[in-house]
Amino acid sequence: MSMIRYNPWDIFDAVERAFVPQGVQNSAEKPANWVPVVDIREEEDKFVISADIPGVKPDDIDIQTENKVLTLKGERNIENKEEKEGYIRRERISGSFERSFRLPDVADLENIEAKYENGELHITVPKRKEAAARKIEVKH
Numbered sequence: 001m002s003m004i005r006y007n008p009w010d011i012f013d014a015v016e017r018a019f020v021p022q023g024v025q026n027s028a029e030k031p032a033n034w035v036p037v038v039d040i041r042e043e044e045d046k047f048v049i050s051a052d053i054p055g056v057k058p059d060d061i062d063i064q065t066e067n068k069v070l071t072l073k074g075e076r077n078i079e080n081k082e083e084k085e086g087y088i089r090r091e092r093i094s095g096s097f098e099r100s101f102r103l104p105d106v107a108d109l110e111n112i113e114a115k116y117e118n119g120e121l122h123i124t125v126p127k128r129k130e131a132a133a134r135k136i137e138v139k140h
Contacts, residue, residue, distance in 0.1 A: 033095025034076075040101075047125040049101065054119030055092070061121065065109050070123070073098040 036051045051072060053061070061074040078094040103109070108126040115122045 034093040034097050035099060036072075036097055038099060038101075045127055047104075047107065047127070049123040049125065051099070051121045051123075052119065053097070053116075053121050055094075056119075056121075058116045061114075061116065063112075063114055063123065065103070065112065068103045068105075068107070068109070069100050070103055070112070070125070071098065071100045072121070072123070 036053045038052075039050045041048050041050075049070070049072075053074065053076065055078055056074050056076045060076070061072070064071050073096070075096045076094050078092050103125060106127045108128045111126050113124045115124075
């Protein structure tokens with residue numbers, strides 16, 4: 001009989017790998033101008049993805065899933081320009097953005113919810129109930 005080496009920390013590596021960004025998906029027609037920063041947290045029954053996207057209207061945000069990949073895209077248009085002595089100064093970035101994340105197998109793709117508040121987008125990805133961990137009793 002051959003021995004199989006088991007590392008209990010592999011599950012954490014798998015979760016971390018599951019949320020590795022797929023990169024900015026630029027298209028030739030409309031390349032991404034900026035990339036919002038994102039935090040991803042795992043809770044007992046869900047994953048929460050929080051993105052900082054101030055100045056983006058909720059109607060300008062598009063969230064889709066396909067083949068276990070969640071894609072967040074949108075556009076921010078900032079018209080605040082300061083003109084002085086013949087030059088224009090713009091410090092805030094505007095334009096389109098896109099981020100994609102591969103979701104883990106335990107993700108319940110049918111019940112994803114999104115909420116936008118104070119410039120932050122919170123995407124809740126619940127875990128499937130049948131994927132929840134359970135304790136197995138050892139009989140003696």
